[in-house]
Amino acid sequence: MTKAMTGAKMVVQALIDQGVDVVFGYPGGAVLPIYDEIFQQNHIQHVLVRHEQGAVHAAEGYARATGKPGVALVTSGPGATNAVTGLTDALMDSIPIIVLTGQVPTFMIGSDAFQEADTVGITRPCTKHNWLVKETDKLAAVMHEAFHIATSGRPGPVVVDIPKDVQFATGTYTEARQVETHYNPQTKGDLEMITELAKAMETAKRPIFYTGGGVINSGPAASQLLRELVAATGFPITSTLMGLGCYPASGENWIGMLGMHGLYEANMAMHDCDLMINIGARFDDRITGRIDAFSPKSRKAHIDIDPSSINKVIHVDIPILGDVAHVLEDLLNVWKSRGRKTDKENVSKWWHQINEWKKIDCLKFEQKGKVIKPQYALSRLEELTKKHDRYICTEVGQHQMWAAQYLGFEDPNRWMTSGGLGTMGYGFPASIGVQMAHPDALVINVAGEASWLMNMQELGTAMQYRLPVKQFILNNERLGMVRQWQELLHGERYSSSWSESLPDFVKLAEAFGAKGILCDNPDDLDDAIMEMLNHDGPVLFDCLVEKHENCFPMIPSGKPHNEMILGENADTANAIKADGAVMV
């Protein structure tokens, strides 16, 4: 069965065939034929963003909250270059998105035409793969392959660059099942290595599961299997920022997030363990701290679908290449068939040690006086929203770390944050993407005032599509994390880390027709949060918090896990040495 149609129609047809229901985009000259086709159909909803970066982050938010690929559509030249930050963000965090870019007609490519940019050249290092499609007959096949590549193996962003004449010309539509591809990453792990790991689990005295975003990317089955494995073995489990939710925060074996701003007990356990089981994490520098002092006494196993992640920074003893869900299933089977053994006596001693570390209570804070502590604001937000069908996005900075510390995540795909790239301005558009995917859910973006301003134009989008996203801004009138580093490292010289000339957020919300709430008193906080939750529409919540609060605990850069700085009264004056300072 062959169908003749224009390239523009093919794009829309391929999106429909791939099960896409929403596209985030912004029109322009080079994508007008595609927009014309979108206008003439009812299968796909188009969400008009206010800036192309917003479109890509919204697609990312959609992808993370659903496990399905997100789609963005932008024009040539500036449309494509504005998408670059979002593409890089998705590459770093392994988020499957398809970005369609218009291009000047094929016969004008290379002539410095109006709104021409070398899109495939610019996006080559920030995509998993990209294509410039020069023939309409090949367009449908490339579209289908783009979805395949974005979603299989280690997921990531792809770009399909489509010249305008290719959109206008007529060609033959290819169905997805007719498309041949050689891209077929290995998903099943090597059984010998899996058995090796099962054996190590049987004898480990101080084991720990160190999980990451790969568990979430692998799908709900992976989280399910992980929970089963943790329950069956009784081993403690920690997670990276990206992996929050794959094991429930209320779970018995949960010891909290690890890393630079992770929990004391989690980092100490990582440092002192004798068997580290890395599941879908990548030994990021925010996790490892000083490499040569990273968990010196442990054997390390690493489950990852990307061969280049294994042995990249940390030498591992048991590498297992494969998809997390497939490997965990085999691991459980092998371990069970060998008799479900663990060294119960020593693991119980290990738990005793971990519980001692927990007693430090590294997240304790005191809410006193009339100024809201950001930790208090998030604790109250957690208390008042945890029973809701809730999705949390964040921007990047101190508020992001506090959100990770003080909010609890019970399920995967509920936590959208920019981990690898650390993109300020990610959270608001991402929350729009999440709300599009889950119209009835409570979607909150925990933000800082500086991050939020980076993509504030999307308030127009939220209003236009009646998306009741809650923007919970912890406003300290500072670039908090920058300020914290300047305090710790640069002699308290606060160079350009003030947010000067801030808008009145309540009036700003009202200017867009949204609701604004200002809260500056801890006694009013609960009522104000309830007011936010009860309002059916976008809310801008301006929560004025303590201006000089630092985010603790913290592993100073260049230091190992067991040299954390804990909360208040900590000696921070000389915490970071010069050789650690370069590591940001």
Added chain:
Amino acid sequence: MSPLKIKKGSTSHSAYDLRPTFSDKEEQHTLAVLVENEPGVLARVIGLFSGRGYNIDSLTVAEVDHLGHRSRITIVTTGTPQIINQIKAQLGRIVDVHKVNDLTVEGKSVERELALFKVVGTGDQRIEAIRLADIFRANVVDSTLESFVFEITGTSEKIDAFADLMQPLGLEEIARTGVAALSRGAKT
């Protein structure tokens, strides 16, 4: 690019250079990379090397299977064993890459390079040049009364040696193809 000239090895405190110390001996490896003959694939491979700070000592590329639409890229690179493994893994995950073979570790291989030498001179110099060319089995592919163009094939070391000898004899210009390599024996 940075306006400053950054000396090799001077950035050991960068966050992006946190290599463990367990293997710091550099080795040279020859990699054969079979790729889809698509536009941009060479840029992708080169971009990987420059973007991640790997070395390229030599690189050759040409289509080797017209019907199968395949090109072969032969890369000679230097790095610690861990870096070499990273390079192979990173190359392997490029969508258009079909196969990566490390000819240095996967059994024995033959490596050849072709070079053209322009040697300008007269009298004894000229006679010495053609005598040495004969020893090295280089062919004369162009000649005038005061110049030769020699064609020489061999390992990179042989070509280096020939260049050293020709230097005092009026060597003006060299064109080298870079290394082409295949594994020995029936195995592919």
